[in-house]
Amino acid sequence: MSELKKGYIQEVSTVRVIACLSIVLLHAIHFTVGFGMEEGSTSVDYVLLTIAGILSFGTPAFVFISELLLAHSYPNVLPKDFYKKRLLLILLPFACMAVLYAILSHYDNLARLPHVLVLNFIGGYHGWFVLVIFQFYILHRLFTKFLSRVPAKVILPVSLAINVAYLAIFNFIEPPSDRFLIPFIWDRGYWVPFFGWFFYFCLAYCWGRDYKGFLAKIKKFQVWIILFVLASLALLTYMNSLNFTLLHFNSKRADMIPLSISLILLLFLAASKWKIRSRLLSLIDRCSFGIYLIHYFYLIVYRVFIDSAADIGYWKIPLLFITALISSIATVLLVNKLPFGKYILGRTGSSQTGTEVNLFVRRKRAPL
Numbered sequence: 001m002s003e004l005k006k007g008y009i010q011e012v013s014t015v016r017v018i019a020c021l022s023i024v025l026l027h028a029i030h031f032t033v034g035f036g037m038e039e040g041s042t043s044v045d046y047v048l049l050t051i052a053g054i055l056s057f058g059t060p061a062f063v064f065i066s067e068l069l070l071a072h073s074y075p076n077v078l079p080k081d082f083y084k085k086r087l088l089l090i091l092l093p094f095a096c097m098a099v100l101y102a103i104l105s106h107y108d109n110l111a112r113l114p115h116v117l118v119l120n121f122i123g124g125y126h127g128w129f130v131l132v133i134f135q136f137y138i139l140h141r142l143f144t145k146f147l148s149r150v151p152a153k154v155i156l157p158v159s160l161a162i163n164v165a166y167l168a169i170f171n172f173i174e175p176p177s178d179r180f181l182i183p184f185i186w187d188r189g190y191w192v193p194f195f196g197w198f199f200y201f202c203l204a205y206c207w208g209r210d211y212k213g214f215l216a217k218i219k220k221f222q223v224w225i226i227l228f229v230l231a232s233l234a235l236l237t238y239m240n241s242l243n244f245t246l247l248h249f250n251s252k253r254a255d256m257i258p259l260s261i262s263l264i265l266l267l268f269l270a271a272s273k274w275k276i277r278s279r280l281l282s283l284i285d286r287c288s289f290g291i292y293l294i295h296y297f298y299l300i301v302y303r304v305f306i307d308s309a310a311d312i313g314y315w316k317i318p319l320l321f322i323t324a325l326i327s328s329i330a331t332v333l334l335v336n337k338l339p340f341g342k343y344i345l346g347r348t349g350s351s352q353t354g355t356e357v358n359l360f361v362r363r364k365r366a367p368l
Contacts, residue, residue, distance in 0.1 A: 009072070009211070012065050013285045014271035015264065019065075020288045021325070022058035024295050027126075028320040029055075031303050035248070044314065050240060053249035053256070054233070059129060060251055060260035061267070063200045066133055070140050071208025076148075078141055086137065090289070093346045094130040097293045101125045104300065119184065123192040126296050135194040136201055143205055152206040159202035160257070166195040167254040191252050199257060218269045225265045232259035283329060290332030290345035291325070298324040298331075 029052040033045045098120035106113050123131050175186040207214035239255045302323050335341040336348050
């Protein structure tokens with residue numbers, strides 16, 4: 001019996017690992033050279049920030065594979081305990097980490113702590129991605145109920161237009177006001193609404209319902225996918241050279257849509273050929289949600305330690321990446337040994353074949 005029939009999709013595991021590592025690495029770069037070009041920045045900083053911008057495809061990749069798995073596993077209806085499990089195993093850890101990072105950033109200013117907590121709960125820290133995923137859980141239910149019969153040739157162009165238009169507003173238009181939550185929305189609040197990720201969701205929904213067909217298509221058009229990646233990289237480089245003041249090196253740019261999609265397709269294509277079996281990759285895959293939540297904490301801690309010890313320049317990037325990754329994996333495994341650990345950093349997936357990690361919640365599937 002094939003892996004696909006057992007409910008295990010090797011390609012998804014591989015892409016998820018690469019997406020997870022990409023996010024940790026891009027944050028290691030940001031902790032070294034900053035989040036954007038500033039006075040005194042060098043050409044090396046520009047190159048590193050551009051690399052970080054490319055690595056930010058990891059967030060759209062998580063969006064894509066989460067809906068791909070949903071559409072593949074639940075094409076018609078969601079199980080009764082679907083939302084309950086994800087509230088406990090995904091949203092609760094998100095809330096726990098929101099509290100941790102609020103305290104970590106404002107332990108010396110407790111008067112602002114309630115304000116920071118509210119901002120974190122609505123997506124003010126790097127865990128905002130979880131809020132996007134929960135919107136997709138709701139969208140998936142609506143799609144399976146009302147839009148499953150709408151052809152892809154209608155859904156995809158419409159969703160792409162909505163996605164690009166939404167991001168373009170925040171990429172190229174100045175904030176209309178500096179009052180209330182407007183600055184927060186323009187800075188990072190616009191990341192959370194599903195409109196900024198709608199095309200990824202719709203594309204994954206259409207292909208997830210016919211995963212075998214999806215693999216067949218990307219294998220058939222592999223040359224075009226490679227050309228698509230190169231063209232998308234050229235577009236991103238050109239947009240960076242124009243130096244738009246509102247364009248940042250991140251995944252929330254309209255011109256990141258083609259690059260993210262092309263890289264996702266290329267990774268699925270490569271993963272379908274490699275068929276890699278590695279205990280290390282399996283471990284990272286199983287701990288991916290916890291790594292995503294806790295790695296930022298270790299980057300903060302290790303940056304302070306390294307900066308106080310010595311000036312090692314750009315070597316700080318690989319050092320931060322490796323130490324934060326190892327510490328995150330160890331923490332996830334240790335916390336999961338506690339009876340309530342899965343509610344703090346999420347549950348680790350199973351390494352057994354036949355077990356599918358549906359985004360960050362594992363689920364056993366009976367053979368078809």
